[in-house]
Amino acid sequence: MGGKTTTTTTTTTTGYSVRSSADCPDCNLIYEGHTLAMPCSLAVSSLKEAPMGTRGGAWGVRGLERCGTVQRGAVPCRAVQCHAMLCHAMGPCKAVLLGLLLGALGAAACGSHSLRYFKTRMTDPGPGMPQFVIVGYVDGELLWNYNSLCRTVRPIMGWLPQEDQEHWDAETKKARDVELDFYEFLGRLQVHYNKSGGSHTLQKMIGCDILEDGSIRGYVQYAFDGRDFLAFDMDKMTFTAADAVAEISKRRWEEEGIYTEGCKHELGTICVQNLRRYLEHGKAVLKRRERPEVRVWGKEANGILTLSCRAYGFYPRPIAISWMKDGMVRDQETHWGGIVPNSDGTYHASAAIDVLPEDGDKYRCRVEHASLPQPGLFSWEPQPNLIPVVAGVVVTTVAVIASVIGLVVWKSKSGKGPDLLRIAPDMSPMLTLILSAGKEKKKSYEAAAGHDRESSVSAMVIV
Structure with a gap:
């Protein structure tokens, strides 16, 4: 724990050990390609076994499998060099991604399809936890995963072609090669940043979209210790560096040309081919449509009316919820609650806005989703005062x-x-x-x- 003295209290609930540290404030935990934002005081650990494909709890992350079982254990909290636990349903946690990776799972627009790979290398993941992890997602649904303990790509979705061993062997070989590259790359970054000790993390997101008009969009993005590092522009065949250290990698990769050409081939050919393959096998699931049920309500306090709009039970994941006044979108004043999975495979999301009570009837909640023929508009209808x-x-x-x-x-x-x-x-x-x-x-x-x-x-x- 970096030589720090910690004061830890432990209480026990059914099946879980709850720990809190006086010197461990809110921090980011990285696990299976995700960063989990959580307060350490609400951290929970469980070593219970669970079936393959089990969803996470309140943090909204799927695929916490490790060699056939779910292992939720100690994960380093990099921000303060202390250890915390993966959060369970007891804490207000949500899945987020570092810096420029934020929101990448839901980046594809309604009607389009996306394939994303999240790759994470950690120097100190904690006892029994993998140092390297890859997870793949199709349209926001966990597809397969790989980690440095099992060292085998394991399909998660039941509709994936299990018999196509050649494909999975190729994915496993590629994942092992990337694992070695990440070990070397993270080591170089620690030297350049003069951060040889402590816990450090390298993340990469690579993916592609097939848009409604058939066009292709590709992404390659890196983050180091929670900060943007490099991003690849597929059209210009160039990298955008976030700082002076990133400039070193940018110049070398662009001068050599091999890496930029490799990115273009990976995004424009390999990624698109795999996405089409997965869409064909999973079309009954991935192309299904569940309409959202929308509810709008208001609550007035201290002279401010808070209007809330919540969409329930929709699929697929991408959705756009916005508040409008007099036909104009008010995104700068809107607070979004994120897109969270339900236990039945659908999602729910919300958006709220603070307005003057006398203007409440001027606002409309606009919901756009692939299941709707056109965006829906929903208004708040104040309930009459029944007290008299x-x-x-x-x-x-x-x-x-x-x-x-x-x-x-x-x-x-x-x-x-x-x-x-x-x-x-x-x-x-x-x-x-x-x-x-x-x-x-x-x-x-x-x-x-x-x-x-x-x-x-x-x-x-x-x-």
Whole structure:
């Protein structure tokens, strides 16, 4: 733990060990190609086995498999050089990617298709955790993974061609070559940045999109220790460097030309071929459409009306939710809640905006999704204030009941109880119940006074 003194408390819940460290504030944890943003005080560890393809918990990450089982264990928290645990459903966690990788899973537009590979090398992943990981996604769905412990590409989706051993052998060989390259590359970066000790991370995202019009889009992006490093422009065949150290790699790769040509071939040919292959095998799943159910509501506090728009149960993952006022999109004022997976394979997402209460009826929530023939517009309809109405009904009801009870008591004392049945032959059940109680009370009184019970009942029936 970098020689630091830590104060750790441990409590136990069912199946999990919860740890919190006084010197470990919010930090980023990297696992299976993802960075998990979480507060260490809510970190949870579990070593339970789970079936292949098990989803993550509240962090929204799939594919935490390790050699056939899910292993959630200690992962280094680079920001403060302390250790935390993979978060479970107890913490407000969400899947994010470092720097320029942020949002890459959902980058493809509605109607298009995407293939993404996330590659991560860590110098100190923690006990029993892999130092190198690759995960592949098609349209945001986990496709296959590879790590330095198993050293074999393992298909996750059941519809993948398991019998195509030649394809998976080729993917495994490529993954092993990349693993060696990442070990060497990260070592060079540590020297250039003068960061030989501690925990360090190199990430790469490479992927392609097939757009609705058939055109191709490609991406290659690198990040070092949570910061943008290099990005490849497929059209210009050049790299964009984020700092002076990145310029070193940029110049070498562009001067040699081999790497830029390799990127172009990988993006424009290999990646596209694989994407089409996977789409063909998984078209029944990947091309299905589930319409979102949209709900809009508002909450006013301290003179501000917060309008929230939430879309439930949609598939595929890409969706666009925005708030509009008078036909104009208000993205700068909108707060998005992210796109989060549901247990049934669909997703939910939300967007909120703070407005003046008097302007609430001017706003519309716009939802665009591949399942919708055209974008939907949804407005907030404020609920009427029912408090005065309810209060009036309650007061009236109490007054009526009090009057009836008073009448029952008076009739009972005056001996005119049976005449009460003439008040309202079709009276409400509540009043009938009250009058019945009064009659029973009078029967008991008459019996105690020595009256004949049958004559009393007969008199009541005749009346």
